[in-house]
Amino acid sequence: MKLLKQLSDMPDFTPNEQSIAAYILLHKENMLQLSIQELAKATYTSHSAITRLTHKLGLSGFKAFSLKLAREFQQENQLPSTVDPNYPFGHEESPLQVAGEIAELMKETISKTFAYMDDAVLAQTAEMLDQAKRIFIYALGDSQIRARSLQNKLIKINKYVVIATELYEWAYHTVNLTEEDCAVFLTYHGNSPIYLKAARHLAGQKVPIITITASDQSELAKLSTACIYVPGDEVKHAKIGTFSSQMAFEYVLNVIYSCIYKRSYSQNKESADRSLKDSYITGMMEE
Secondary structure, three states, X not given: OOHXXXXXXXXXXXXXXXXXXXXXXXXXXXXXXXXXXXXXXXXXXXXXHHHHHHXXXXXXXXXXXXXXXXXXXXXXXXXXXXXXXXXXXXXXXXXXXXXXHHHHHHHHHHHHHXXXXXXXXXXXXXXXXXXXXXXXXXXXXXXXXXXXXXXXXXXXXXXXXXXXXXXXXXXXXXXXXXXXXEEEEEOOOOOOHHHHHHHHHHHHOOOOEEEEEOOOXXXXXXXXXXXXEOOOOOOXXXXXXXXXXXXXXXXXXXXXXXXXXXXXXXXXXXXXXXXXXXXXXXHHHHO
16 A cells, blocks of 8 residues: 555554654655654654654654655656566567667666665665675676676775675675675565575674665565665566666666765776776787
8 A cells, every 4th residue: 555545544543643644744745855853853753653653554664664655756756667677579579679668678777766766875885885894795697797797896996896696605605704794685576595594694793784676575675784776667477588677786786886986086096097907908918
């Protein structure tokens, strides 16, 4: 059920919760700019009252409430999709028509993914990765290709990055991570038994966890220190390929890399330029 519908029905709300719900419904256009402190002040209530209300709505807290509300606003304001992310083209279309459909799907996917992004979460993610002694990425299948692309970029700015799930050595890597490291889970559905087992251990050891997923209610998302969401438009099995999800992952990872890069822009530019120069010299020697 939509959040605004739940708030208007006000099932079993206390007087304080009714006041908060009424304020949100009256000022819904401005809600995404309000912090929990500002909402508490405006409604003459408390942080705990707002948190209890979000729990009654089936959410973990105010951040989850704001994210879901943002998604609902984005979905309401968005024009209907012109491309099916599971079957973006048909068997009778020409190659140029297929190219046009994929181009449209790319634009829609990036636009939707951007709408899900949160400035504070992106900043937190960039800081965690920038300060980590080592970065371990958990990714399988097509997502591992995206992970290798991020690994390649980060190595060029002197980051220590390991694909933890490569060669199925994830268990070995998992038990060797420390609080100084950072784990990144790249998973569309977020329900892999391997990921959950690793994340439970890492959370118990206070290892920072970043998850990029379409599943905001998964256990993996709840175990994470920071979570970046992508649109959940793809059906698990009934599809031609993982076009939309992998486009979303690629976009998110490029944004994360860019946010890390800009934290030490001059230093990273010098490091990347030096790496490029060294690669060029090595190539010349091999010739």
